[in-house]
Amino acid sequence: MSHNTIETNRRMNKFDSHDSVWLFGYGSLIYKADFPYIERRPASIANWARRFWQGSHDHRGTPEAPGRVVTLVPEPGAVCHGMAYLITPAVFAHLDYREKNGYLRFASEIVFDDGGSAEGLVYIATSDNEAFLGEDSEQAIAQHIARSSGPSGPNRDYLLSLAMALREMGKHDPHVFEIERHLGDLKD
Ligand code: SIN
Numbered sequence: 001m002s003h004n005t006i007e008t009n010r011r012m013n014k015f016d017s018h019d020s021v022w023l024f025g026y027g028s029l030i031y032k033a034d035f036p037y038i039e040r041r042p043a044s045i046a047n048w049a050r051r052f053w054q055g056s057h058d059h060r061g062t063p064e065a066p067g068r069v070v071t072l073v074p075e076p077g078a079v080c081h082g083m084a085y086l087i088t089p090a091v092f093a094h095l096d097y098r099e100k101n102g103y104l105r106f107a108s109e110i111v112f113d114d115g116g117s118a119e120g121l122v123y124i125a126t127s128d129n130e131a132f133l134g135e136d137s138e139q140a141i142a143q144h145i146a147r148s149s150g151p152s153g154p155n156r157d158y159l160l161s162l163a164m165a166l167r168e169m170g171k172h173d174p175h176v177f178e179i180e181r182h183l184g185d186l187k188d
Contacts, residue, residue, distance in 0.1 A: 004100050004101070005096070005099070005100050005101075005102060005103055006096050006097065006100050009092070009099075009103075009104060009105045010096065012104070012105040014107055015089060015120075015121060016092070017089075018089060020038060020086050020087065020088055021086075021087060021088075021089060021120055021121055022043075022084050022085070022086055022087075022110050022118045022119075022120030022121070023037075023084065023085045023086075023087050023091075023120060023121050024045055024082055024083075024108065024110045024120055024121070024122040025083050025084070025085065025122075026050050026070065026072060026081075026082035026122070027050070027069060027070040027082075027158075027162060028059075028069070028161070028162070029085075029123075030082050030162065030166070030169075031162060031164070031165040032161070033083075034094075034098075035085075035087065035091045035094050035095065036087070036088075036091065037085040037086060037087050037091075038085075038086040039085075039086045040083055040085045040086070041083075041084050041112045041113065041114060042083060042084075042112070042113040042114075043082060043110050043111060043112045043113060044079050044080060044081045044082065044110075044113070045079075045108050045109065045110055045111070046077075046078070046079055046080075046109070046111070047074060047075065047076055047077065047078060048073065048074060048075065048080045048108075048124075049072065049073050049074075049075040049078040049080060049175070050070050050071075050072060050080050050082075050173060050175065050176065051070060051071060051072070051175060052068045052069065052070055052141045052145070052159075052175070052176075052179060053068070053070075053071055053073065053127075053132065053133055053136075054068070054069050054070065054102060054103075054125040054131060054132060054133065055067070055068065055069075055102075055131040055132065055133045056068065056069040056101060056131070056148075056150060056155070057101050057131055058100070058150065058151065059101070059150050059151060059158075060149070060150045060152055060153070060154070060155040060158050061148045061149070061150045061155060062150055065148065066133065066148070067145065067149070067150055067155035067158070068133060068141055068145055068148065069155075069158060070162070070176075071102075071103070071124055071125040072124045081166070081169065081171040083169075084110050084112065084120065092105075095123065099123040101125075101131050102125035102126075102129035102130070103123035103125045103129075104123065104124060104125070104126065104129075105121050106121070106122050106123075106124050107119060107120070108120065108121070108122045110122075138178040138179045138182055141182075142179045142180075142182030142183040142185075142186060145158075145159050145179065145183060146183060146186050159176070159179060159180060159183060160183075162176060163177060163180040
């Protein structure tokens with residue numbers, strides 16, 4: 001699969017005729033909403049776990065020295081907390097560009113923290129994309145993040161912004177917080 005998922009995502013047109021659609025964000029989409037939205041609500045999706053296993057060639061690293069960003073990996077029983085945004089399909093072009101380094105649009109059930117659920121979209125970089133880096137220890141991931149940087153800035157800012165956003169939402173993610181702790185240890 002190519003690094004650039006824009007064309008594939010354009011063909012994923014399930015929601016294109018809808019007036020509005022819910023988008024679930026679990027990484028930078030939680031803390032950086034650089035697109036118009038109608039409303040947003042804290043939410044979760046089931047059977048997926050957030051992991052810093054995706055390489056970033058275009059935001060927090062380069063093709064020669066990729067950074068590490070989050071994707072979702074299947075995990076029965078897991079619940080991933082994030083932010084749902086109600087958007088119009090006109091926003092897809094911007095999102096497809098932003099998430100082009102391996103992320104594909106998937107349809108998923110989104111459960112709102114304040115009740116109810118809806119079918120919506122989530123961008124997931126699956127293990128068969130070329131930028132996928134896969135599992136490593138949380139300490140090694142922190143070391144990788146500490147030395148990485150790309151056009152969107154230092155990789156550490158991505159991690160720290162995500163950890164802060166989750167904390168502000170009252171959500172505990174042991175994987176993210178453990179990497180943050182190791183990153184803090186590196187600075188001492
Ligand atoms: C997301 O935030 O939902 C996708 C991954 C990212 O852009 O960081």
